[in-house]
Amino acid sequence: MAKTKGYLVDTTKCIACRGCVVACKQWNQLPAEQTRFTGSYQTVPDLTGNTFTIISFHEYEEDGRIRWYFAKRQCMHCLEPVCMKVCPQKAISITDTGAVVRDNDKCVGCQYCAAACPFHIPRYNPTTDKETKCSLCAERTAEGDLPACVKACITGALEYGNRDELLAKAKERVNNLIGDYPNANVYGETQAGGTNILYVLADVPGKYGFEEDPKVSTAITAWQNVIKPYFPWLIALTAAGSIFSFFSTRLLKVGKEAHEGESLHG
Amino acid sequence: MAEEKRILKCSTGARMVHWSHTICWFILLLTGLVMFSGWFDWLKPVFGGTNGANLIHRIFALVFVAVPLIGLVLKPRSFIGWMKEAAKWGKDEIKFMMMFPLDFIGIKVHMPPQDRINAGQKFNSFFFPIIGFFIALSGFVMWFAESFPLWMVRLAYPVHDICWILGTAQLCFHAYLGSLHPGSGEAFWAMFGDGKVRASWAKHHHTKWYEQVCGKE
Numbered sequence: 001m002a003k004t005k006g007y008l009v010d011t012t013k014c015i016a017c018r019g020c021v022v023a024c025k026q027w028n029q030l031p032a033e034q035t036r037f038t039g040s041y042q043t044v045p046d047l048t049g050n051t052f053t054i055i056s057f058h059e060y061e062e063d064g065r066i067r068w069y070f071a072k073r074q075c076m077h078c079l080e081p082v083c084m085k086v087c088p089q090k091a092i093s094i095t096d097t098g099a100v101v102r103d104n105d106k107c108v109g110c111q112y113c114a115a116a117c118p119f120h121i122p123r124y125n126p127t128t129d130k131e132t133k134c135s136l137c138a139e140r141t142a143e144g145d146l147p148a149c150v151k152a153c154i155t156g157a158l159e160y161g162n163r164d165e166l167l168a169k170a171k172e173r174v175n176n177l178i179g180d181y182p183n184a185n186v187y188g189e190t191q192a193g194g195t196n197i198l199y200v201l202a203d204v205p206g207k208y209g210f211e212e213d214p215k216v217s218t219a220i221t222a223w224q225n226v227i228k229p230y231f232p233w234l235i236a237l238t239a240a241g242s243i244f245s246f247f248s249t250r251l252l253k254v255g256k257e258a259h260e261g262e263s264l265h266g
Numbered sequence: 267m268a269e270e271k272r273i274l275k276c277s278t279g280a281r282m283v284h285w286s287h288t289i290c291w292f293i294l295l296l297t298g299l300v301m302f303s304g305w306f307d308w309l310k311p312v313f314g315g316t317n318g319a320n321l322i323h324r325i326f327a328l329v330f331v332a333v334p335l336i337g338l339v340l341k342p343r344s345f346i347g348w349m350k351e352a353a354k355w356g357k358d359e360i361k362f363m364m365m366f367p368l369d370f371i372g373i374k375v376h377m378p379p380q381d382r383i384n385a386g387q388k389f390n391s392f393f394f395p396i397i398g399f400f401i402a403l404s405g406f407v408m409w410f411a412e413s414f415p416l417w418m419v420r421l422a423y424p425v426h427d428i429c430w431i432l433g434t435a436q437l438c439f440h441a442y443l444g445s446l447h448p449g450s451g452e453a454f455w456a457m458f459g460d461g462k463v464r465a466s467w468a469k470h471h472h473t474k475w476y477e478q479v480c481g482k483e
Contacts (some may be wrong), residue, residue, distance in 0.1 A: 242442035
């Protein structure tokens with residue numbers, strides 16, 4: 001695969017200021033949504049049709065002290081996006097730099113992508129009747145600019161660049177962290193076949209609300225690779241069989257003899 | 267020659283359920299194909315775009331489910347009677363099914379005597395309701411996806427597709443056998459006409475039933 005670009009989320013540098021969330025809203029001109037206080041510092045509870053990125057807060061008591069884990073959540077921009085595969089309207093595509101983008105005009109809001117996504121990212125917007133998600137600011141990066149969230153990040157927790165370089169950087173960072181954080185790891189290198197968004201996590205993915213090993217569901221792959229391309233031929237087969245029978249029965253004249261001279265069409 | 271005696275094969279209720287389901291199936295098939303593949307983009311304008319197709323699909327999905335339920339509520343006895351009839355399998359049924367491929371291509375065979383519905387029709391009496399049940403169930407999960415666990419939603423898509431494909435494939439046989447296959451004409455008008463068939467035809471094709479209705483000669 002050609003060189004792809006993405007960004008690295010170094011969760012150990014994130015202070016959860018949510019500048020990225022606001023920048024994303026602003027650049028994509030998404031309306032604010034009213035939320036309720038539920039006892040967590042996390043202001044936006046989940047991604048929505050109008051919220052393409054959030055910071056999720058995870059609080060744990062460890063060794064008598066509180067630890068906070070922050071994770072930016074948005075589309076992971078998979079190297080082999082299953083959302084693109086299931087889309088019946090071919091509304092999802094990969095750009096030259098590897099960003100997984102949607103064509104809003106082609107999208108019909110069927111939500112197949114939402115069910116297929118191993119990271120559970122695409123969200124339905126009932127107002128526009130479209131499925132939505134982060135585009136990695138493909139229109140900005142095409143002009144040489146940074147994605148809005150990366151540009152807004154004040155601590156350097158977000159870094160945009162070539163995936164292989166970022167991966168090397170992430171591994172180096174994990175090596176440095178491993179003394180203090182024995183469970184430190186890189187997330188996104190292999191998960192779901194690899195993603196363009198990479199994470200440096202200080203602890204196991206589960207603590208950030210990530211699945212350890214997200215995989216594309218077998219039901220989805222069987223559906224797309226076997227059922228959709230091959231099963232419809234069954235219909236052609238039975239139709240052809242019926243046409244064959246129509247002619248063969250008449251050629252063999254079974255009707256006249258076996259049915260004792262009665263008419264064929266009642 | 268005097269008018270030949272005709273006997274009732276398909277009741278009004280059965281014909282109405284069959285008719286409405288036929289219409290539903292084709293509308294659901296065409297509106298569904300718009301969603302299934304880009305091959306059917308040319309169908310979109312007929313239904314008012316994808317959104318129109320979506321809406322029509324859901325409306326007729328409700329009709330598709332409602333029709334047999336209404337039949338069951340209004341005529342529970344005849345519904346159960348049909349199911350009992352279809353569940354009755356014996357030597358004659360198995361022999362019929364085994365010899366059927368020969369009859370299908372036109373080789374002369376002597377079929378064992380059949381009930382009001384023959385073994386193939388008995389098979390369909392279970393096949394289509396089961397297919398319909400799973401289509402409705404998976405469709406319901408897809409429609410209200412947010413209310414179901416993710417694995418169920420993911421499973422619903424392949425199930426929905428397998429069922430409509432199997433159903434439509436069988437429908438090709440069913441439609442042909444019920445109309446243009448030699449000797450089927452009478453059965454076709456029994457379903458799409460007044461429900462009656464000529465007694466002589468019934469005697470030949472559904473001997474056991476004929477003897478029940480008209481008595482042995």
